[in-house]
Amino acid sequence: MVWLLSAIFTTEKSCRLNIAAFIARRIAFNQQRSFSRFVIRLSIGATVISVAVMILTLAFANGFQKTISQKVFSFWGHVRVQSYNGARVSIAEETPITKNDSVLNLKRIDPEIKTVQAFATKNAILKTSATIEAVLLKGVEKGYDFNNLQNFLVEGRWVHFADSGYSNEINLSAYTAGQLNLKVNDQVLIYFIQRGAPPRPRKLTVAGIYKTGIEDYDKHIAIGDLKLIQRLNDWDSSQVGGYEIFLHDFDKMDDVVENITTDLPIGMQGVTIKEIYPNIFDWLALQDKTILIVLIIMIVIATLNLITCLLILVLERTRMVGILKALGASNYTVQEIFLYHGAVITFTGLLFGNVLGLLICWLQQKYGFIPLPEDAYWMSKAVADVVWWQVILVDIGTFVICFLVLLIPTIIVRKIRPVKAIRFS
Numbered sequence: 001m002v003w004l005l006s007a008i009f010t011t012e013k014s015c016r017l018n019i020a021a022f023i024a025r026r027i028a029f030n031q032q033r034s035f036s037r038f039v040i041r042l043s044i045g046a047t048v049i050s051v052a053v054m055i056l057t058l059a060f061a062n063g064f065q066k067t068i069s070q071k072v073f074s075f076w077g078h079v080r081v082q083s084y085n086g087a088r089v090s091i092a093e094e095t096p097i098t099k100n101d102s103v104l105n106l107k108r109i110d111p112e113i114k115t116v117q118a119f120a121t122k123n124a125i126l127k128t129s130a131t132i133e134a135v136l137l138k139g140v141e142k143g144y145d146f147n148n149l150q151n152f153l154v155e156g157r158w159v160h161f162a163d164s165g166y167s168n169e170i171n172l173s174a175y176t177a178g179q180l181n182l183k184v185n186d187q188v189l190i191y192f193i194q195r196g197a198p199p200r201p202r203k204l205t206v207a208g209i210y211k212t213g214i215e216d217y218d219k220h221i222a223i224g225d226l227k228l229i230q231r232l233n234d235w236d237s238s239q240v241g242g243y244e245i246f247l248h249d250f251d252k253m254d255d256v257v258e259n260i261t262t263d264l265p266i267g268m269q270g271v272t273i274k275e276i277y278p279n280i281f282d283w284l285a286l287q288d289k290t291i292l293i294v295l296i297i298m299i300v301i302a303t304l305n306l307i308t309c310l311l312i313l314v315l316e317r318t319r320m321v322g323i324l325k326a327l328g329a330s331n332y333t334v335q336e337i338f339l340y341h342g343a344v345i346t347f348t349g350l351l352f353g354n355v356l357g358l359l360i361c362w363l364q365q366k367y368g369f370i371p372l373p374e375d376a377y378w379m380s381k382a383v384a385d386v387v388w389w390q391v392i393l394v395d396i397g398t399f400v401i402c403f404l405v406l407l408i409p410t411i412i413v414r415k416i417r418p419v420k421a422i423r424f425s
Contacts, residue, residue, distance in 0.1 A: 040345060
């Protein structure tokens with residue numbers, strides 16, 4: 001303890017430095033091995049891991065929800081406008097509606113609307129010499145914006161549209177193409193199921209192959225020309241199955257549906273894709289509960305870690321506390337030593353925890369070194385989407401909790417009596 005006493009007198013008489021900070025630094029950063037230094041470093045490491053895990057949990061959960069949502073939206077838009085017949089809107093053959101300029105002009109009414117595009121669907125059976133596969137053909141018009149689907153194209157190109165007549169091309173999923181043993185530029189016979197009539201066959205050419213990773217899409221959906229569906233259904237050129245609306249911000253789907261309802265023609269209704277695929281979005285919403293559980297666990301671990309560390313430090317330095325009090329140090333001065341240790345653990349843990357968490361997110365985005373089984377997760381690799389306000393909230397929450405925890409050793413220090421503490425071994 002000689003160096004400690006010397007430090008106190010030197011600090012008070014010559015340097016006028018903060019005694020508590022000086023002693024705390026000597027304990028925490030002493031070059032010689034000591035149990036106190038080991039405990040502090042162990043606590044810093046545990047805090048770093050806790051903060052990094054919380055950041056990673058939020059980032060990967062955000063990336064998962066955003067990626068799956070975007071895949072669903074990319075095929076059907078954020079809002080669908082179809083015929084209103086009193087039944088629930090679903091992904092199936094639609095009751096035809098007549099094209100209406102008031103629907104196409106909705107984006108002028110609501111700035112959140114990005115594009116409005118017509119479509120129609122029809123059940124069909126693809127046949128080769130070896131096997132058959134059932135699909136739902138989604139027909140789109142010339143000028144359809146395929147940018148939303150571009151990331152899914154793995155081979156070939158999207159269908160080209162003819163100036164007159166209908167296109168004889170089709171886009172198949174990798175699953176369907178594999179089942180039928182088809183490649184780009186191969187021809188396939190497709191039978192369209194007619195109500196009350198025999199199937200109507202057409203021979204189409206595979207223009208490209210896509211893969212979304214979503215089983216419901218890859219197993220059932222093909223893309224072709226809307227004009228072909230119009231001809232098979234005996235519709236005229238002004239009839240379509242409905243409109244899909246893409247928004248700038250998918251979080252505003254409900255607001256957009258409410259805003260456009262009064263502007264839709266009579267006999268049409270708007271519905272969000274969340275209402276059509278409630279099982280998918282309920283599943284995604286369930287991830288929020290998982291995130292909350294993980295965050296609570298990590299907060300509890302970080303809190304218990306800091307409490308344990310500070311209690312060990314107080315007990316291990318009980319004799320030192322008694323000597324300081326015997327020499328005239330106030331309770332507040334002694335408390336500052338342990339507050340300083342807590343601050344070192346908290347701020348160092350936050351700094352390196354943020355660096356570690358954000359570095360892993362960046363590496364995952366750049367190199368994708370964490371793969372996922374696509375059949376189970378609908379994505380081939382984990383996606384990290386860092387939301388900065390969440391990172392700030394993690395930092396603030398960790399700081400507040402640690403600050404409250406730091407009050408514990410101050411209570412213990414006040415109750416230590418110099419005589420008993422000096423005799424403590």
